[in-house]
Amino acid sequence: MLILIVGITGALGGHLAESAFARKHTVRGLGRSPKSLAPNIAARLESFVELQSYDDRTAIDKACCGVDAVICALRSVPELELDAQLLLLRAAERAGIKIFVSSTWNNDWTKMRLGDFEHYDAHISFRRQAELSSPISPVYLFVGVFAEYLFEFTCFPPRDNEDGSGKEITYWDSPHMKIDWTSMPDAAEFTLEVLDDEGVKQGNGGCFSFRSGETTVQELADTYGRVTGVKMEFVRGGSEDELEALALKHRSTSDVKDYFSYAIYLFHLFTVKRVWRLENLWDSPKIQRTTLEEAVAAKV
Ligand SMILES: NC(=O)c1ccc[n+]([C@@H]2O[C@H](COP(=O)([O-])OP(=O)(O)OC[C@H]3O[C@@H](n4cnc5c(N)ncnc54)[C@H](OP(=O)(O)O)[C@@H]3O)[C@@H](O)[C@H]2O)c1
Incomplete structure (x- = not known):
């Protein structure tokens, strides 16, 4: 071809x-x-x-x-x-x-x-x-989300925690929410x-x-810790309702042409609401799927 x-x-x-x-x-x-x-x-x-x-x-x-x-x-x-x-x-x-x-x-x-x-x-x-x-x-x-952007699109990028002893990320709703990634x-x-x-x-x-895998915020943080040796902590941003209020506030006070400035909240929101979970997955034993460890190691 x-x-x-x-x-x-x-x-x-x-x-x-x-x-x-x-x-x-x-x-x-x-x-x-x-x-x-x-x-x-x-x-x-x-x-x-x-x-x-x-x-x-x-x-x-x-x-x-x-x-x-x-x-x-x-x-x-x-x-x-x-x-x-x-x-x-x-x-x-x-x-x-x-x-x-x-x-x-x-x-x-x-x-x-x-x-x-x-x-x-x-x-x-x-x-x-x-x-x-x-x-x-x-x-x-x-x-789902590209592995190369897993931290950016699922949580805010890992940042230093307050006492400098490790990293922290923000999540909403539950750290056990599943995220499709590839x-x-x-x-x-x-x-x-x-x-x-x-x-x-x-x-x-x-x-x-298709997906390489699915992960939770918890698994992602644990994997980050294993791969880098740096402890990752969670900061709960709030409930689904609080996230929705935050997303709608940012949307209503921003220029729609600048939607990337608030898209992250909407990404979280639709993920938390499980709107776009993948279904009817392509079944291919031939594709050697990247593991979460490999994906995190490639990023850090
Ligand atoms: N699921 C996810 O998390 C996720 C994340 C990111 C992207 N994606 C998807 O992946 C696909 C590719 O994304 P990518 O990250 O590989 O894209 P990218 O590297 O940002 O850009 C791809 C190509 O677009 C061309 N381009 C950029 N601006 C252009 C312009 N104004 N006019 C003409 N061409 C322009 C550039 O080619 P030249 O400079 O050579 O013209 C560039 O090499 C997209 O379909 C996107 O939806 C998915």
């Missing part, structure tokens, strides 16, 4: 390329900055098409020419998730491409409505627009396995879920 990876210069993009090479696919890259490609990836590419900006139609059409599948792994900001992806989808239509992996690898936002959470609105809008107007049925992938290499392996699915090959698209 000739696979176009859009955003190949990014954090996930490199892992996607490695997983594609491992399966003997031919890989083409599309991006603005070929210089940020790792040399060992650049050397194995069929070609790299340089993009001036995300709406550079000439470059996008050139990149889609002769391609069997597009994997879009652009940065997670609304104009790329919606505007850029729609431009890519239209180019894929013109090129007769049937397989389009949408820039997702998120918590399962199919369980949410437009407006529930700013960070997923562009994804929901893209999916609906594709459904209403495109002959292509994209693939959407759900993996490492980027595992997410890339999962993506390439999904491309081998018969329905996906025929252009049926669909939603697929």
